[in-house]
Amino acid sequence: MENAKLILDGKTFELPILIGTEGEKAIDILKLRAESSYITFDPGFGNTGACKSAITFIDGEKGILRYRGIPIEQLAEKSTFVETSYFLINGKLPTKTELKQYSLSFTRSAKLHKDMKKMFAGYPSSAHPMAVLSAMVCSLSGFHPELTKLNPSADDIQGMAAQLLSKVRTISAYSYRKSVGKPFLEPRDDLAYIPNFLHMLFSTPRKEYKIHEDVVKALQTLFILHADHEQNCSTSAVRLVGSSKANLFASVSAGVCALWGPLHGGANEEVVEMLEEIYRSGGKVEKFIEKAKDHTGNYRLMGFGHRVYKNYDPRAKIIKERAHALLKKMGIHDPLLDIAVRLEEIVLKDEYFVTRKLYPNVDFYSGLIYKAIGIPTNMFPVLFAIGRLPGWIAHWKEMREDKDSRLGRPRQIYTGDKIRDYVPIEQRK
Numbered sequence: 280m281e282n283a284k285l286i287l288d289g290k291t292f293e294l295p296i297l298i299g300t301e302g303e304k305a306i307d308i309l310k311l312r313a314e315s316s317y318i319t320f321d322p323g324f325g326n327t328g329a330c331k332s333a334i335t336f337i338d339g340e341k342g343i344l345r346y347r348g349i350p351i352e353q354l355a356e357k358s359t360f361v362e363t364s365y366f367l368i369n370g371k372l373p374t375k376t377e378l379k380q381y382s383l384s385f386t387r388s389a390k391l392h393k394d395m396k397k398m399f400a401g402y403p404s405s406a407h408p409m410a411v412l413s414a415m416v417c418s419l420s421g422f423h424p425e426l427t428k429l430n431p432s433a434d435d436i437q438g439m440a441a442q443l444l445s446k447v448r449t450i451s452a453y454s455y456r457k458s459v460g461k462p463f464l465e466p467r468d469d470l471a472y473i474p475n476f477l478h479m480l481f482s483t484p485r486k487e488y489k490i491h492e493d494v495v496k497a498l499q500t501l502f503i504l505h506a507d508h509e510q511n512c513s514t515s516a517v518r519l520v521g522s523s524k525a526n527l528f529a530s531v532s533a534g535v536c537a538l539w540g541p542l543h544g545g546a547n548e549e550v551v552e553m554l555e556e557i558y559r560s561g562g563k564v565e566k567f568i569e570k571a572k573d574h575t576g577n578y579r580l581m582g583f584g585h586r587v588y589k590n591y592d593p594r595a596k597i598i599k600e601r602a603h604a605l606l607k608k609m610g611i612h613d614p615l616l617d618i619a620v621r622l623e624e625i626v627l628k629d630e631y632f633v634t635r636k637l638y639p640n641v642d643f644y645s646g647l648i649y650k651a652i653g654i655p656t657n658m659f660p661v662l663f664a665i666g667r668l669p670g671w672i673a674h675w676k677e678m679r680e681d682k683d684s685r686l687g688r689p690r691q692i693y694t695g696d697k698i699r700d701y702v703p704i705e706q707r708k
């Protein structure tokens with residue numbers, strides 16, 4: 280394909296065109312500033328490709344999502360979260376032996392160091408679990424210095440991945456137990472990934488939590504659906520921090536912080552709070568829809584809209600079905616689900632939302648499943664983080680293995696004062 284031509288100050292600059300596997304096109308501006316002194320301007324990077332990646336493909340117009348080429352619908356139906364994690368990070372589906380080894384590495388890495396357990400005592404029980412998670416994840420650098428070399432080997436990276444993927448469950452469960460004043464329970468060697476998490480969340484020293492297969496399947500699906508989403512805000516944070524050669528634990532900790540924001544992974548917590556407010560107000564969804572359309576305020580319908588999807592988020596479709604199925608199986612009638620369905624029906628016909636292509640996103644129904652399982656709303660972003668962890672690791676690894684990757688350092692357009700002199704304090708007004 281011939282180069283793009285850009286005419287600046289009467290001079291023509293030729294810029295190469297990049298074409299992706301699925302036909303996406305980009306103008307390569309790598310040399311633009313050096314040759315023309317111009318930069319491009321794109322706040323929020325909505326039109327800017329930060330990297331080349333082989334991990335996830337999204338077609339926002341068609342509502343397509345594939346991990347390493349496999350449609351998300353097939354993985355949600357047939358895979359497990361541990362298998363999908365291996366697949367995303369290593370680029371291939373594991374053999375039976377590889378999967379067994381991978382699961383074993385999680386069993387070996389599940390327990391926290393006794394000094395890390397003591398760190399929980401320093402937090403008030405009211406501490407948001409995302410604050411605890413981000414701090415504990417970064418602190419893993421202190422407990423596993425042998426893995427955090429400047430140039431980690433492939434084994435070091437696999438070691439950090441196993442520590443993170445396994446311990447993130449234990450840390451999350453302990454932050455919940457601390458918030459409800461319950462004792463910490465050790466992970467069990469005989470339980471698989473999700474049953475072990477549920478055990479650490481809900482068992483008591485005297486009574487084992489009864490593992491319901493439907494609950495495990497619902498969490499399995501949610502974690503798989505959250506596992507990666509190309510260059511979203513938190514993954515971009517992990518890549519940017521990792522580009523300075525910060526270790527994987529520190530980079531993932533930055534990802535946890537970015538995910539916490541209500542415009543991103545914190546939205547699942549906000550959705551349930553919004554639905555509860557609608558319920559308390561007598562279920563009048565129309566009032567909240569009108570409020571979200573009124574731009575004088577900055578109220579938004581949480582769980583709707585997406586920077587990339589301008590069609591129904593394929594994950595939301597699956598999660599909606601799973602929410603209905605799980606609540607029915609558990610014999611739960613949650614009025615918030617009725618409100619959510621009604622809200623969606625009205626929004627999808629409302630001209631304001633239709634013209635802006637605002638559909639339910641991954642966060643709209645997920646919280647209703649977590650709520651049915653008995654997980655408190657402030658833990659919802661934590662479950663998003665557990666699901667997203669393999670994606671963060673995969674992108675950090677891809678970036679560090681990419682010989683063309685560079686320190687991330689965007690430019691700016693300066694709009695401040697022109698040069699001026701320092702004024703001694705006696706002369707200031």
Ligand code: SDX
Nearest residue numbers: 508511542543544546571579580581582583584585586635
């Ligand atoms: C996730 O990037 C990813 O992949 C993220 C994610 C992942 O898996 O990593 O998919 C997970 O973060 C999903 C998004 C969760 N966030 C929310 O549900 C919060 C509510 N949604 C929004 O605030 C918003 O839709 C964003 C932040 C998600 C996207 O916003 P954009 O792309 O910056 O779009 P915008 O804010 O410029 O909105 C365009 C228009 C505006 O109106 P106009 O100025 O054109 O008149 O749409 C309006 C907005 O006011 N709008 C909404 C709205 N979302 C956008 N109006 C009401 N309610 C909303 N939810």
